[in-house]
Amino acid sequence: MTQGFGLTATARAALLQRLSKRRAEPDAAAPAESPGRDLSTLPGARDIEMVREAGAALGLESPYFRPHDGVAGAHTSIGNRDYINFSSYNYLGLNGDPRVAAAAKAAIDRHGVSASASRLASGERPVHAELEAALAAHHGAEACLAFVSGHATNVTVVGQLLGPRDLILHDQLIHNSVAEGARLSGARRLAFPHNDWRAAERELAAQRRKHGRALIVIEGHYSMDGDIPDLAPFVEMARRHDALLMVDEAHSTGVVGATGRGIAEQCGVPPDQVDIWMGTLSKTLSACGGYIAGRRQLIDLLRHAAPGFVYSVGLAPPLAAAALESLRILEAEPWRAAALQANARRFLEQAREAGFETGASAGLGIVPVILGSSVLAARMAAALFEAGINVQPILYPVVPERSARLRFFLSSEHSAADLDRAVEALVEARQAITGQRLMAS
Template sequence: MSGGLSATARMALLARLSKRRGGEAPRPEAGSARDFATLPGMRDFALLGTALDSLGLESPLFQQHDGRAGAHSRIRGREVVNFASYDYLGLNGDPRVQAAAKAAIDRYGVSPSGARITAGERALHRELEAALAEWHGAEAALTFVSGHATNVTTIGHIMGPRDVVVHDAAIHNSCTEGIRLSGARRIPFAHNDLAAAERELAGARRGAQRALLLVEGHYSMDGDSPDLARCVAIARRHDAWLMVDEAHSLGVLGRGGRGVAEAQGVDPAGVDLWMGTLSKTLAAGGGYIAARADVIDWLRHTAPGSVYSVALAPPLAAAALEALRILRAEPERVARLAANGTGLRDRLKARGFNTGGSLGAAIVPVILGSSVRTARVAAALLERGVTSQVVVFPAVPEQSARLRFFVSAEHTPEDLDRAAEALSEAVAGAGRVESLPAGLVG
């Protein structure tokens, strides 16, 4: 099968999809406003699952890990080398981080039981925020219950219908959702094309009240970074704020793991809003914004994700704070991560794999093409004891489906060798290129 499914095969898939519904609860009449099948993408989602079934492929998503998913893990009782985790420095299993979380539970309980503005806060919250602000060279910081919620509530709150947001096309979903919530005009530019970013910002700025230039410090899909100094200059020339999402940069870029500003020797004061997560390097959960003190105080008292949301759980705040202390004291972890990231990227490139623009830091994509082929390779890779993240349509265009390898400071050279060898074998055994039905991706 090549270039898509035949009309006969497509009809068979649709028939199978219809049969699967036979034993389910009665559904509203087709076309009814109560029919969930009218939701955007619902039919294509179901068809994708049926296509995988017809090809004898299990979904590569939602793999169940039996314990801590560090550089090594167990999936359904089987030992694997794990490249699907954001535990970049291996701190999720560090006894000091775990002890800090347990001590916080003993003192404060598991939950803060309300929003900080009304139910009160814990000393941990302010201590963590002060440490995060210092880390980014900012005056203050504010934590939220998730990284996704951080971007949604912050962007949705600071921007409005008379404003414009110019952003990299590869920006995270949380950012685009925040822009959508704000009602601001949204203008994407081609990934890392800062000349295009400036053209778009210059053209849109004249008719907007406020403008925001939005980029990531380390792009999770491609493993590359923007030219931060140039971003600062563009934002200043056009009287715009600059926001940098450092979710995958903290603990990864720069000799000390302070992110893209340290890595590129740029004064962090040139960035108006630093965003980051606690769920990756810092081995907890949640997100934060670091900025000027007056901005943070305003967000603390007015942002919906702060005022109307429960506060960060005490054990998570304590774990993140301890992880940040370890990161500051043990920069050698960052050096090991950098060596492993470069080592895996170079091993894969030497075998002819397309790793895109990866810096070889913590994220190494392998672009394979079709979603079906990528799913086949992922399954074959897992059979060989190696797991990675799978990105298929519609998260990326159909011919840009890929595996993403997230590297840890805990990986060994033998792990990197095994991953490269296993991927070569998996791709060789995947057969011809197969595509999803043309009508599904067209």
């Protein structure tokens, strides 16, 4: 793999020269701004502009924010053209299921679209309690609380439960929402190497006595790599070191485990051994929001004290109804999870046989194709889009440059022909782009 974003030395020098020239040229149409009001100096603004300019210089259209014409499932329509779609969290095809849509419509007819205010201030709707009871049962927990945003769930819960005297120990690939919650809490934050429970325990043993409470946070299914942790050792170390264990199941529900019940089912661990289950409503459950399941005392505390619940509008009734119906279908039709996992295994095996690097993916619902170059990943995504395959590139700085990738989200509704065509298109794109690069060099 060539270095410098997948370009030859000559091509990279030419690109940098073009970008430098653009930056040196003043924009006559732009009014002069005082330093404090110059929005181009805000954190991240220049990085975004640099990526945009690099894409323009390479002749690459942005793959982001494309408008879909309808439901995005195993297939989607973009600009009135059908695509095989690998860029949706609609793992079990429940977003668009008539039963889910009917449940949401009935909730609108009964309660309207919005909860209108916080549940603490103005009361709640019966569907809230029904959803939370079903989610608690799904996780083998005593109680559950639903929030309006998955990201905000982690931010507000981690930020509320821990303080400056405490310790948060998390996987180095943990989601941004947990990192933001840790920052808000003021607790000391330590990251351990990905899925390395032995390294985590060494850190915890060395630091535990220096802090008040300790929280270990892992994910049940990591969205960048599609791999899973060994849950049992994390449960055991939490007990041994008097720590709380939190598992983020955002990409696990409906995806991991024989019937889609998540990492506890996958690893054969009693779910009540985990102190805090976190999940989202926006993926398998085809709604929007997040939730925490655990002991009743924890949920009661969050219900009255978590800022993201107390000071935020309640979950919209049609979203709660859609999530509840999706959960019911998930549990009544376990063949959906089995079909998803079979599709993921098929795609993973074929991609590997074709010579693509897929990392540590467990083949449960997420398969990365790691290309090691942001420009190569962007070019591959563009070529696949042209061939009728919609998949998003993950580029530097979201991942290290050597880990730039295409990230495939599988669905139970993909056909064998869909999967075969995707791998075939990957091979064709690689051959075409490699040939172009060889000619350019």
